[in-house]
Amino acid sequence: MTFRAVVQRAGKSVIRRIAVLLVLVLAVGGCDRGTPLTLVRAVAAGAPALSPFFDEHRHLGHDQAIRASVGRGSLQQGDTPGLYGGTRETSVCDVKRLKAFLTDPANHRKAHAWAAALDITTDRIPGYLDRLTPVLLRHDTLVRNHDYKEGKAVPFDSLLQAGISVLVDEQGLPAVKCSCGNPLRPFAGDTNRISVKFENGNREWRGYKRSSLVAVRPAPRRLERLALVDVAHPARGITRPVGTAGGHDEPFDAGRPRAVPDLTGATFAEASRLLTGQGLAVGYAGKNRPADDARVTVSDPPAGTRLRFGQYVTLSTADGTSSGPGTSGGPTAPPATTPSPRSSPPSRTSKAPPSSSAPSSLSPSSSSPSSSSPSSSSPPSSPAPKTGSTGTAAPVTSSAPPPPPSSSAPVTTSAPPPPGTPITTSAPPPASAPVTASAPATSEPVSSGPASSAIT
Numbered sequence: 001m002t003f004r005a006v007v008q009r010a011g012k013s014v015i016r017r018i019a020v021l022l023v024l025v026l027a028v029g030g031c032d033r034g035t036p037l038t039l040v041r042a043v044a045a046g047a048p049a050l051s052p053f054f055d056e057h058r059h060l061g062h063d064q065a066i067r068a069s070v071g072r073g074s075l076q077q078g079d080t081p082g083l084y085g086g087t088r089e090t091s092v093c094d095v096k097r098l099k100a101f102l103t104d105p106a107n108h109r110k111a112h113a114w115a116a117a118l119d120i121t122t123d124r125i126p127g128y129l130d131r132l133t134p135v136l137l138r139h140d141t142l143v144r145n146h147d148y149k150e151g152k153a154v155p156f157d158s159l160l161q162a163g164i165s166v167l168v169d170e171q172g173l174p175a176v177k178c179s180c181g182n183p184l185r186p187f188a189g190d191t192n193r194i195s196v197k198f199e200n201g202n203r204e205w206r207g208y209k210r211s212s213l214v215a216v217r218p219a220p221r222r223l224e225r226l227a228l229v230d231v232a233h234p235a236r237g238i239t240r241p242v243g244t245a246g247g248h249d250e251p252f253d254a255g256r257p258r259a260v261p262d263l264t265g266a267t268f269a270e271a272s273r274l275l276t277g278q279g280l281a282v283g284y285a286g287k288n289r290p291a292d293d294a295r296v297t298v299s300d301p302p303a304g305t306r307l308r309f310g311q312y313v314t315l316s317t318a319d320g321t322s323s324g325p326g327t328s329g330g331p332t333a334p335p336a337t338t339p340s341p342r343s344s345p346p347s348r349t350s351k352a353p354p355s356s357s358a359p360s361s362l363s364p365s366s367s368s369p370s371s372s373s374p375s376s377s378s379p380p381s382s383p384a385p386k387t388g389s390t391g392t393a394a395p396v397t398s399s400a401p402p403p404p405p406s407s408s409a410p411v412t413t414s415a416p417p418p419p420g421t422p423i424t425t426s427a428p429p430p431a432s433a434p435v436t437a438s439a440p441a442t443s444e445p446v447s448s449g450p451a452s453s454a455i456t
Helices: 002-032 095-103 105-117 122-130 268-277
Strands: 038-043 075-077 084-086 133-137 141-149 152-160 165-168 174-177 194-197 214-217 225-230 236-241 250-253 281-284 296-300 312-317
Touching: 038 141, 075 281, 095 105, 095 122, 105 122, 105 141, 105 152, 133 225, 141 174, 268 281, 268 296, 268 312
Parallel strands: 038 152, 038 194, 075 214, 084 225, 141 214, 281 312
Antiparallel strands: 084 133, 133 165, 141 152, 165 174, 225 236, 236 250, 296 312
C-alpha cells in the first residue's frame, strides 16, 4: 500500500507540472497570436538569385565585401547620414545596360512584370531609371524583393547583406538590386517580429546580428545629393548627385568633427532634421521608433559632444502620438512640408539655406572651425545658421509664418515606391536648419559607420 501511494503521489505531481506548462504555452501563444513572425529570406553579397530578372553572368552590378555597420533603431529614413556607402568607381551598377535590357521589345514580358512590381508603366521605365542612384548597403537591410517566375514578379521579404549594390530612388529607398535587376520595395512587416532563413547558398554571414537589421523608410523630401562614405577609404566622404553613377562625385572630409546640437524640447521629427543637417545619424532607445511629435528629453551623447560623420545620437522622448510598433506600415507618401521649428527665445534672423538636400555640413562653418583647413575639393554647401551666445541652436526665422506641422504619424516603409513621374520641383522643399556648435573641432579618426543621406 505504501509503494502504491508513493506512485500515485508522483503521478499527480507530474500531472500538475504538465498542466502548468500547458497554461504557460497557451498564454504565450495567445499573446503572440496577433503578431505572427514574418519569414524573411536572407540574401548574401555575391550570392546568385534563384529566379533573377537579369542574367547575373552579364555582371550588371558588383557587390563588395564590407563589414555591416551597427545602427540604433530598426527604422531609418532614406536621408540618414551613414546609411549607404560608395566607391569612386562607376561600375558598381550598370544602369544603361539595365535600361537597354528592359526597353528591348524582346524582353517586353519581363519589363511589364518589372514595372508592375514598382507600380509604374513600361513607358516610364527609362525616366524612372534615370532618377536612380547606385550605392552600397552599409547595413543588413530588410526589403520586399521580387523573383521572376512564369512571367510574373513574385514578391518575398528579404534581408540583403551589407555590401550589396542597389539603386536607390530620390527619397533614399532601395529600388533595384543591381546584380540581378530585381525590383525592390520597402519592407512592410514588423521589424521586431521576423524570422530570418538562411538557405540556398546564403549562409549566415560573419558579423550578422539580429539586433542591427534596418528597414528604410522614405526621406521627407526629394534628395538632390547623397552623402556617401567611401568604403575603400572611410576617412573620405563622397557627394553624389542623385541620378548619377559616380562620374560627378566630389569628395569631402568625413573625419571632420561635428557637434551635437541642443535638442531638449524639440520634437523627434525636428531633432531628426537637425541631426541629419549636421551629418549625424538618429538613434532611438527601445524597439519602437518614437512618434514625430514626441518631445526629446535627453540625447546620448549630450549637446556639444564632437562626433564623426555618420555617428549616431540616441534620443529619449516623452510620449507623443503613438507611431505603433517597429513596423514599416503607414502613409504611402511623405508630407509635403516639415514641422515648424520648436519654440525658443528670440534670436536674430538668419538666411535660410537654398536647398535642404545640399550637404551643408560637409564644409566648414564659421561657428564650428575645423582643426585643419578645408579641402579645395569639398563640395559646395549651403551656409549654416548661426548659433546663440549660449551655444544652443538658434532657429531659422523668416518674415512669413512657418509652415503648419506635418501629421504626427511618421512616414513608414510600407509605402510603395514613388510613381514614375518625378516629384514636382515647382516649389523648393523646406530647408532644414542645421545647427553647429561654437566649440573648436579636434581631429579624430573617421567612423566606420555608413553614410548615405543627403546632408541638409
